[in-house]
Amino acid sequence: MNSWSGWRRYAYSKLSSLQGTPLPCLEGTFMVTSPDSEQEEFAMLMTRIYERQTDAVCRELGSEIHGNTRWYPIALELVRAVYRIHQLGIVGSDIREQNILVTNGQKSTLSPLPSVKLIDFASSQPSHFDTTYDMDRYKIFRVTISDTGGINRVIVDLCEASRFKYLREHAYGLSCDWVGRKTKFWQWALQNT
Numbered sequence: 001m002n003s004w005s006g007w008r009r010y011a012y013s014k015l016s017s018l019q020g021t022p023l024p025c026l027e028g029t030f031m032v033t034s035p036d037s038e039q040e041e042f043a044m045l046m047t048r049i050y051e052r053q054t055d056a057v058c059r060e061l062g063s064e065i066h067g068n069t070r071w072y073p074i075a076l077e078l079v080r081a082v083y084r085i086h087q088l089g090i091v092g093s094d095i096r097e098q099n100i101l102v103t104n105g106q107k108s109t110l111s112p113l114p115s116v117k118l119i120d121f122a123s124s125q126p127s128h129f130d131t132t133y134d135m136d137r138y139k140i141f142r143v144t145i146s147d148t149g150g151i152n153r154v155i156v157d158l159c160e161a162s163r164f165k166y167l168r169e170h171a172y173g174l175s176c177d178w179v180g181r182k183t184k185f186w187q188w189a190l191q192n193t
Contacts, residue, residue, distance in 0.1 A: 008042070008044065008121055008122055008124070009029060010124075010126065011090050011093075011121040011124040012026045012044075012121065014088050014089055014090050014126070015085060015088055015090060015121075017088070018081075018084055018085065018088070020047075021081075021115075022077070022080075022084065022085075022115075022116055022117060022118055023081075023117060023118055023119075024046040024047045024049050024117055024119060025047040026044060026045075026046060027045040027046060027047060028044075028045045029042065029043070029044050029045075030042075030043045030044075030045070031043070046119075049103050049117055049119075050103055051101035051102060051117065052101070052102050052103070052114070053097070053102070054074070054078075054097050054100045054101070054102050054116075054154070054158070055097055055157060055158060057071075057102040057114055058071040058074055058075065058158045059071075059158075059160070061074070063075075063158040063159055063160070063181065064159065064160040064178075064181075066177060066180065066181060069184075069185075069188065071158065072185055072188050072189070072192075074102060074114060074116060075154075075155055075158060075185060075189070076188075076189050076192060076193075077115060077116040078100060078116050078118075078151065078154065079151055079189060080193075081116055081118055082095060082118070082147055082151055085118070086144070086147070089126055089127050089128050090121070090124050090125070090126065090127060091124065091125055091126075091127040091140065091143045091147055092123050092124045092125045092143040092144075092146065093118060093120075093121055093123070093124050093147060094120055094121075094122070094123045094150070095118075095146075095147050095150025095151055095153075095154065096150055096153070096154065097154055097157060098120075099118060099119050099120045100116060100117070100118060100119075100154065101116070101117040101118075102114045102115070102116060102117075103115055103116075103117055125138050125143055126138075127143075127144065155182055155185060155186075156178065156182055159178035159179075159181040159182045159185075160178055
């Protein structure tokens, strides 16, 4: 199971109970011939998601405004989704804004509460192995830490702190308003879990 398609199939089979909630539903896997190279390639058919950019939705809900908490439920749903994935034995799900979709479900649904969908499990790995050799070989500890760091980077970005801004403010000791917003979110998340 060391091929790209093998890991992805494994991840989606382990995560089948989450499909339709924090994950899109996997409709099927296929081998298709690439028109460019005429080689067979692995393809997946997923349900259609009517999505919006995570950062745009959270900014509309006030993630950049001190004291505004309307974006908290979306960020907390992301944290819970990653936790549920880890509980099912999968890590390395490449947590970044491009792989997080915020959706209202069906396009016709007018629900005021968006939900989070995670996509792209090409780099995922199982988190449980029979031997420590395999755990070291697949760098499970590092990958798990990477997922946690990915969540934190997304929360920082939602509070409007690009990496450049983050580094510049810390290097020069500038005021970091976003740090307070991030800290307030994590305090709220701990109280609401």
